[in-house]
Amino acid sequence: MSAIRAVVFDLDGVIIDSEGVWEQVRRAYVAEHGRQFLPDSQDRMMGMSTGEWSAHLSHEVGVPRSPEQVAGDVLARMAQRYRAALPVIDGSVAVVRAMAERYPLALASSSARLLIDQVLDTAGLAGAFRVTLSTEEVPRGKPAPDVYEEAARRLGLPPAACAAVEDSSNGLRSAAAAGLAVVCVPHGVYPPAADALAAADMVLDGIADLTPEAVQKLR
Template sequence: MDACVFDLDGVLVDSEPVWEEVRRAFVADHGGTWQPDTQSRLMGMNTSEWAAYLRELGVRMEPDEIARGVVAQMAARYRDEVPLMPGAVAAVRRLSDAGTLGLASSSPRQLIDVVLDAAGLTECFAATVSTEEVPRGKPAPDGYLEAARRLGVDPRGCVAVEDSSNGLRSAHAAGMRVIAVPHPRYPPAPDALALAWRVVPALDALTPESLTWVKSPD
């Protein structure tokens, strides 16, 4: 294995319930209508994509205004408390002691930096990517490919750690082997989960020994 690339939301941070609460309230407060499949559709979208989608739900604002409003509310919530997933800090530190780590997240850069700083994990990652910084969000592979480029490694020599359907599809499309850590409240679709090389119940199962035999194709 050349590197391990983590997702953030739903893997290291239990943020999906917070995102849903904040965006659902924002839509309701600004004249829109939340749909039954809205949360699953939003997972993995980059900022410009989900802001445009909320406008399609009837929010009477421009996408850049929507994005600023939602991200400001998320940052305020994180300043009160970052809801880290069980075992997140230990897993990152355990793997960073053994090899190179990257991060490819759909969160805005502002929130990535707030979370990693609050968790004391900033120095554990050799490269971090927000899908704001690439043309397309997940399920497109752009974020994972950019993470591999910044790390200076072949994506085929990387393992990705993901939880969502769009995240699993994104990492797989980038050519990475994907470890799925399904979120109990937002489990991935069966077809997306089938793309995983390995499925683990929690971050405690991630150890250097469990990843060392993965090699790039010849």
């Protein structure tokens, strides 16, 4: 096993408490078009890339707009919500800054590039990450390993030398499939499935418990 030499953070549910905002915005948008989520829509969309979740809403949920139109509509609403009030998780900014003093950091997010940049600028974290990556920029979204494999490649490290910090089922599956050491910080409202949680090397009660000393124990 390689010693951990870098840390890759997820964004939604780890740094910002945005999963509920995503659900509210997308449910309201779908309802405006006379449709409703499928029973598994919320779970499936957590981790999907922009192209994947917009196609789901268009083709499977039945919103009468193209995937490109759906993406543009929903992302505009998300950006507006973030401008009004960014839902930063208590302690997450301090944790990221502390980890950046010890390790090179990357961000591997299912959010669109425009939202990633807006969030990091607003939270004052734009300079903390050497690499920021959206699943828009890789062939497949989470749970596929693409975004974590590419984040490690851009850091110049093998995946086994990186730790991932995740909260969602698909995020945990993605990081584990890529071969990273996996730290899970479960979301209280959207907890990961049992099989995904079992892939984690470490489970923390909250993001404030993530320390360089904890990361050292992973390998």
